[in-house]
Structure formats: C-alpha cells, structure tokens
Amino acid sequence: MSELSTNLIHHPYRAPAGFDAVAPGVHKASTVIFPNxxxxxxxxxxxxxxxxxxxxxxxxxxxxxxxxxxxxxxxxxxxxxxxxxxxxxxxxxxxxxxxxxxxxxxxxxxxxxxxxxxxxxxxxxxxxxxxxxxxxxxxxxxxxxxxxxxxxxxxxxxxxxxxxxxxxxxxxxxxxxxxxxxxxxxxxxxxxxxxxxxxxxxxxxxxxxxxxxxxxxxxxxxxxxxxxxxxxxxxxxxxxxxxxxxxxxxxxxxxxxxxxxxSMALRYQAQDASTRALATWMQSQKGVSQVLHPALKGSPGHDTWLRDAKAAACLFSVVFDERFDATRVDAFCDSLRLFKLGWSWAGPISLCAPYDVSSMRKAPWPHKGGLVRFAVGLEAVADLQGDLTQALDRLNA
Known part of the structure; x- marks a missing residue:
C-alpha cells in the first residue's frame, strides 16, 4: 500500500488487549467488521x-x-x-x-x-x-x-x-x-x-x-x-x-x-430529601390549597406508598387557592428565579411548569385552583425555599 489515504484507512496497528478503566469504552459503529x-x-x-x-x-x-x-x-x-x-x-x-x-x-x-x-x-x-x-x-x-x-x-x-x-x-x-x-x-x-x-x-x-x-x-x-x-x-x-x-x-x-x-442512588436520595423538605414547608404557606407528594399524609395513595416504597423522587405539585386565576399562577411561575420553566426532571437544575389538569383527564378534577409541578434539582434547599418565598409573596400581595 503506497497511497497515504489507503494506509491511514487500513493501518495495521491494533492497540494491545487488556486495557481497563473505570469508565466503559465507547464504541461507535454502523458497519461491524467480520473476520471471515x-x-x-x-x-x-x-x-x-x-x-x-x-x-x-x-x-x-x-x-x-x-x-x-x-x-x-x-x-x-x-x-x-x-x-x-x-x-x-x-x-x-x-x-x-x-x-x-x-x-x-x-x-x-x-x-x-x-x-x-x-x-x-x-x-x-x-x-x-x-x-x-x-x-x-x-x-x-x-x-x-x-x-x-x-x-x-x-x-x-x-x-x-x-x-x-x-x-x-x-x-x-x-x-x-x-x-x-x-x-x-x-x-x-x-x-x-x-x-x-x-x-x-x-x-x-x-x-x-x-x-x-x-x-x-x-x-x-x-x-x-x-x-x-x-x-x-x-x-x-x-x-x-x-x-x-x-x-x-x-x-x-x-x-x-x-x-x-x-451517582444515581446518591442523587436520588439527595433530591428525595430536598423535595420532602420543600413539599412539607409548602403545606403551611399562604395561598396553597394542597401539596401533592406520595410521602405526605393526605396525598392520594400515601398509605400505599408507605407500605410499598422506600423512597420518593424529586417531584411535588402544588394546588393553589382558587382565588388565583391562571394568569396569576403563570405570573407566580414567571417570578421564580432558581426554578426554571421547562419540561422533564431529575437533572441538576430545579424546574417548574403550570398545568391545566382538567383538560388532561377524563375524570373530573376535584380542585378549582391552578396546579404547578415542581422538580427539585441539586441546589441548596434554603436557596430554593427563598426563591419560593419571594414568588409566594408576590402571588399573595
């Protein structure tokens, strides 16, 4: 093989076997080469x-x-x-x-x-x-x-x-x-x-x-x-x-x-603990009608969760007082600084999103107030609580 391009594509060198490391090797392929x-x-x-x-x-x-x-x-x-x-x-x-x-x-x-x-x-x-x-x-x-x-x-x-x-x-x-x-x-x-x-x-x-x-x-x-x-x-x-x-x-x-x-188990545990702390705190806040989280007493299915599960994830939802219309609930979300507006969850950053539950279900939704789902990230609980406090103050003003 005298041409450089051919030599580079069909180079005879193969790295020695036996290499090991913490991270598994990354193999990318469409074509797989067979020996015969x-x-x-x-x-x-x-x-x-x-x-x-x-x-x-x-x-x-x-x-x-x-x-x-x-x-x-x-x-x-x-x-x-x-x-x-x-x-x-x-x-x-x-x-x-x-x-x-x-x-x-x-x-x-x-x-x-x-x-x-x-x-x-x-x-x-x-x-x-x-x-x-x-x-x-x-x-x-x-x-x-x-x-x-x-x-x-x-x-x-x-x-x-x-x-x-x-x-x-x-x-x-x-x-x-x-x-x-x-x-x-x-x-x-x-x-x-x-x-x-x-x-x-x-x-x-x-x-x-x-x-x-x-x-x-x-x-x-x-x-x-x-x-x-x-x-x-x-x-x-x-x-x-x-x-x-x-x-x-x-x-x-x-x-x-x-x-x-x-790091999955550690992240799950940390976000679980932060979420429970924030969800419990939110229950006592002015303008909040109900907090939905399986680990909270009174949340639907709590007793079953207590019987069958050993942890909870990073999500909780808040039903606000019915005196706050959708526009004011949206404004509450817009006023949050650390909780970003976005879909998905379980990442490092906290998220929130408002939902019209009645439009998503066949069965009647029993609450008249607006709902916001929160996904708690890896920020400090005190900082997240402070962010929720300033947004709630604006909502209740």
Whole structure:
C-alpha cells in the first residue's frame, strides 16, 4: 500500500488487549467488521454473543443494557432513543389490530396521545381507568384487552396506586380467559421509581419501562429509554419489534448514561430529601390549597406508598387557592428565579411548569385552583425555599 489515504484507512496497528478503566469504552459503529465469511453468515446478536451491525448493539450498549437490567431487577433490557419511544415500542411489540389497551387516566400524556393517534389509526382501541380503584380496572378488562399500562405515581398529580392490587386484577382476568386466548400483559412506567424507590418486578408486572433521560442520566443532556423484562418470550417480542423498527442509540449518549449511573442512588436520595423538605414547608404557606407528594399524609395513595416504597423522587405539585386565576399562577411561575420553566426532571437544575389538569383527564378534577409541578434539582434547599418565598409573596400581595 503506497497511497497515504489507503494506509491511514487500513493501518495495521491494533492497540494491545487488556486495557481497563473505570469508565466503559465507547464504541461507535454502523458497519461491524467480520473476520471471515463464516462469521458474517453465522455471528449472532440476539443473545449478545456477537456483533453484526451498529443497530443491533455494540460493547457499549450491551454494557448499559446489562446494568439497567440489574438496576430494575430484570433479566433482559432493550434501549430506545427516548422514554416515549420505549413506551411506543412496548405498545407495538404486544398489540395487534382488534385488541385493546387500558391506560391510567393520570398516565404520562404522550402515552395517551400515542394511543389516541397512531394506535387508533391501526385499529387498536384504548380506554382509561382509575388507577386508584382496582375495581374500575377489573370492570374494564374485556376479551379484547391485551395490554394494561401502570404508572407509579400518576403523572403531574402524583397519586400513588396499589400496584400489587392492580396486577392481581390482571392475573385474575387471565385466569378466566378462554383456552388459547392471548394473556393480558402489564407494563409499568417506572421512570419515577427508577429501580430505587421499589422493585418493579416484585409487584408482579411483566414489563418495566424507564425514561433513562431522567435519573439514570441525571444531566438533563441526553434522551434515552429502556424496556426491561424477566420473561424470555416477552423480551424476544420486544427485541424483534425493536429490530424491525430500526431503533438505536448512539455511543455518545450511551456513554452519558453510563457516566450517570454510579451517582444515581446518591442523587436520588439527595433530591428525595430536598423535595420532602420543600413539599412539607409548602403545606403551611399562604395561598396553597394542597401539596401533592406520595410521602405526605393526605396525598392520594400515601398509605400505599408507605407500605410499598422506600423512597420518593424529586417531584411535588402544588394546588393553589382558587382565588388565583391562571394568569396569576403563570405570573407566580414567571417570578421564580432558581426554578426554571421547562419540561422533564431529575437533572441538576430545579424546574417548574403550570398545568391545566382538567383538560388532561377524563375524570373530573376535584380542585378549582391552578396546579404547578415542581422538580427539585441539586441546589441548596434554603436557596430554593427563598426563591419560593419571594414568588409566594408576590402571588399573595
């Protein structure tokens, strides 16, 4: 080889094996090089015994999948480009035309939007149930029901459901199915619990999904999701749908999540403590009607959280006095200095956002006052409390 360009592309040097470091290596690939034709034809990626193409995994993505499976207490993990893509992956892996999906009325909004948009167009029906009432779920499971989404706690309003009771309802329904009928599968959005607050699979769910964008990353700088299972058959269904959709994650994004995992438990604990302190303090503030947080007495599902969970995440919501209209609640949010306006949570910076809950739910929202969800970051509690104080003073002026 005499040409420089060829020499640089086909350079014979290979770094010696045996290098080890704290951070896993970052491998980026679309094309994977095979040593011979036999390997090209026979190498397998499904069981992680080999590599065939970048979409089907690299050493970096395999490492993250194994670590997320361990975090969740599962056996198999598949990575997706975002939390929402992980939700839609579960739906597409298990649902067929003519079947039905049941979703909590208080579930993550885009989960419901995917059902009303794409799934409905594909001939898959959906209905909403009250996650705080297992009997409502039991009443709505029918012969065509195939998938039941669970979420703990509910999105925005943070009601904590009785997950074991909801799973028991599904299992009882499966026991009464006609012979040969497809069983109902339970899938949990475990982004809030994150594998730390409780063990998803000990509740009996079949599938646990997370937005790795949140706690596993922790930096507010990456989008990723995961789908974890214990059952080999269910995993294979997810994996094959994942392959056919061409879903993949980049090596750089995988690196960011791997970097966040070692500090994840510490961050969760710190943000949990700060959130409880602020939520408790907010309960006594003028103009506040109710504070919603599973660890607070009086918050919906508190007793169930106390029984089943050992931690809480960084979220709490505040329902303001009904004398404050939406314009004044928006002005309260605008007056905050440390709490920034933005979506997502579990990053280093505190966030807030106002919501019109009544427009998001089928069931009537019992409160007339406006609601603001807070996501507590890693700032000092005293500074965050001071920021809330000055904003509340303006609101109440």
């Amino acid at each position: 034709v036999h390997a090209l034809r026979t190498q397998e990626w499904v069981d992680k015994s080999g590599y065939t193409y970048g979409l089907h995994g690299t050493p970096t993505t395999f490492v993250l999948e194994e670590r997320i499976a361990t975090l969740e207490g599962g056996l198999h993990c598949v990575l997706a480009p975002s939390g929402l893509s992980a939700v839609s992956l579960v739906d597409m892996a298990f649902l067929r035309q003519g079947e039905e999906l049941l979703i909590p009325d208080n579930a993550y909004g885009p989960n419901k939007s995917f059902a009303s948009g794409e799934l409905s167009a594909w001939g898959i029906t959906h209905r909403f149930y009250d996650a705080q009432n297992p009997q409502d779920l039991a009443d709505k499971i029918g012969p065509s029901t195939r998938l039941v989404w669970l979420e703990a706690p509910g999105s925005i309003t943070l009601e904590y459901p009785d997950l074991p009771a909801l799973v028991a309802v599904v299992r009882q329904a499966n026991g009464q199915r006609a012979e040969g009928a497809r069983a109902v599968i339970t899938a949990l959005d475990n982004t809030w619990g994150a594998g730390i607050a409780f063990d998803a699979f000990e509740t009996g769910v079949d599938v646990s999904m997370q937005a790795l964008t949140k706690y596993p990353s922790g930096g507010a700088d990456v989008l990723m999701g995961s789908v974890v299972t214990r059952d080999e058959h269910l995993h294979r269904q997810v994996l094959m749908t994942h392959m056919r959709l061409g879903l993949g994650v980049s090596g750089n994004d995988t690196e960011l999540v791997l970097r966040g995992l070692p």
